[in-house]
Amino acid sequence: MFTQTHLLLGAAVYARPGNRAVALAGLVGALVPDTDVWLMFIIERLNGSSGCEVFHYRYWEPPWTTLQMALNSIPAYLALIATGLACIVFPGSKLRAFAIVLLAFASSALLHVCIDFLLHHDDARAQWMPFSGWVFRSPVSYWDPSYYGSAFVPFEIGLGLAFVTLVGRRFGNRRMWVILAILPLGYVGSIAAGQMSGGDHLRGPGSCEIIADREV
Template sequence: MNTPAHMLVGAALFGRRDRPRTIVMGLAGGLVPDISMLVLVGWSVWIEAIPAREVFSRLCFTEAWQRAFAIDHSFLVWGALAALAIRSRMAAATAFAGAGLVHAAVDFLLHNGDARRQFWPVSEFAFQSPVSYWDPARYGAIVAPLEAALVLALTVLLV
């Protein structure tokens, strides 16, 4: 799922109209798991002038990048944050951590060759889903329009 879709899902699931901060924190929680990717890709393409094709075909699969993705997509990290937030009864923190955890769960279901190590730090295992949000060979031609429809519906709902 694309980052803006993750953000909207987080805001829709955890945001409350009577507490606008929860909407903002839901958006942020949907964004944060992809921050390392956005920074690494942005730096590589715009600062180092590495062609995007090389970034997405080679650099994204290096151990250093995969380690960063493992940390920010870890079920254990996000689960611990969510448990602490729920226990503290802080609605905004719960929205943030819940959205991050949902982001990791959706990516678990929609990444194949670019799967994340979501059980970090206890395992290097990366589940390769049979479904991909972008790869047409793995139903991406079906998932992408569904994602676009979801984004449109959630945008209308949140506005």
């Protein structure tokens, strides 16, 4: 899903009035698996790569592929959840408060990567590292028109707006409504970025020039 939908889902699941630590942990967990894409885009653009080159070429190269696998590792988040549970149930543990925050972070991140597991095709990641490099390519993509993306995008936008309504009503104050109203505006930029990474799926040096020639 788009990053803002993951954040809105994280808010819907973890954000409650009076528990800022858990809410923040849930939001950070919802964001972390996508930080590789944002870091890549910012750094590569600053280094002079075009938007097309970022998604058609750089996305598929180290160090970004390594960072993708690390931040989207299902075993890693399961290990964090196991650690949090151990801290809670271990007799005499004084780490209960920390463990609850850790569980919110890890479970939110795990929810993110499990949803993405079902919604990525050409851009799927090896989510079982370090135990396996196997990549599941879902028949459904959250953005790619070749894999039902045209149908899923409006569904996801509607889902995001539903989360905005749910969280806004839960908190019931104007400041929260303003914050929540900003996130859906990101769908415009996300759809534009999806178009940059779409096209004919050619990858590697020169692929963007080929696409430009075909458009002419």
